[in-house]
Amino acid sequence: MPAQRFASPSEVPGLAARRIAADILDGVLHKHRTLDDQLDGAGAHPGVKRLADRDRALMRRLVATILRRLGTLGHVLSRLLDRGVPTDAPRAQSALLIGAAQILWMDVPDHAAVDLSVRLVQSDRRAARYAGLVNAVLRRCAREGAALVEEVTSQTLDTPPWLLNRWIVHYGEATARAMALAIGNEPSLDITAKADAEQWASRLHGEMLPTGTVRTLLQGSVTMLPGFAEGAWWVQDAAAALPARLFGDVTGKTIVDLCAAPGGKTTQLALAGAHVIAVDRSPARMTRLRDNLARLALQAETVVADAVEWPGGNVPIDGILVDAPCTSTGTMRRHPDIAWLRQEADIAALTALQKRLLQKATSLLKPGGTLVYCTCSLEPEEGGEAVAALLAAESGLRRVPIEAAEVASLAELLTPEGDLRTLPCHLPHADPRLGGLDGFYAARLAKSL
Incomplete structure (x- = not known):
């Protein structure tokens, strides 16, 4: 044979x-x-x-x-x-x-x-x-x-037990299970339009979220969709689009995006009229950020450097955005590998880095300036606990609570302290693919004069 x-x-x-x-x-x-x-x-x-x-x-x-x-x-x-x-x-x-x-x-x-x-x-x-x-x-x-x-439809087999148990402790069992089920849904494509978001929602057969993000179920190569080549919009989860807005009017201000790549928040700040200094340690990721800025016809100063070691610019810094490296457990809808790559032991090393970044940002910020700290993590150590530790150590900083009006009157996105906390189960929709948000935390702090 x-x-x-x-x-x-x-x-x-x-x-x-x-x-x-x-x-x-x-x-x-x-x-x-x-x-x-x-x-x-x-x-x-x-x-x-x-x-x-x-x-x-x-x-x-x-x-x-x-x-x-x-x-x-x-x-x-x-x-x-x-x-x-x-x-x-x-x-x-x-x-x-x-x-x-x-x-x-x-x-x-x-x-x-x-x-x-x-x-x-x-x-x-x-x-x-x-x-x-x-x-x-x-x-x-x-x-x-x-x-x-x-x-097993009603069970949560697709979330690692160590992670689900943490969420039950911190958010309660009902919310933890709702989060786990939401993560199991294939997510939509979220975009931030430079202008005319309603028009782009129509052209991309999507819908407008209350926050202004356009959400669509179109699939295929993003680069082939209408508006991409001409730089009319960029891809950005609706939750990720919120932290950069917390600076308010940034026209003419110098804002540092301290861990900038891939650049969605840098782009937002540049579009809003800020002089942005984008800092990131990865040359390859910074190249991608520059390419996106060029496609969108926006300007930002880019610096390849370790944010903790960066000495700062030559002008007073009005605001600093620290989108810190984290466990990224809030992004499991879009990055399902995170569930199987992360371990609970990773949290300690990352919180140590977040602490160094926050200390660095505080030292660089001018008196009266604004610090926005955010992570795409659902873990409290990388959110509210990190900010509480910083405020305890830095008497010259104070929390500036976020108002519901700043997040499209979605009060459920805010913590009792006035910080932002989005969850995968937020913004439910009859079609699960059109619901949900990445899990994000953000706090706004001000430095004393």
């Missing part, structure tokens, strides 16, 4: 996208590499650029769906496998996840999902002997999987 010839990705439509998805999943789950790095960063998978736009979009959605639903997928596969997922062949595990995710949540015919997953394991030497198993399990998934998902 002749040896079986395995088809190459170029010979079987859709297989290349699934092989790259399997590689990237392995990078996240076994090599602790971020999605951003593997998709767009310096270490991007070499095959990503070779994919057609449609296949690239499919690959991205596959990876995101699996990571967003990883706990539920684990439950389903454990019920369909007598001996558990094979541990000696990572490609078999990936093929099962990829096939099941397509069957359960994606608009892919069941037979295609099964066939391409089988081909995926056949093309891997270590996994090839599991082709029959993958075929049988995914066929059962097509028949029984929906009922198995329904068994």
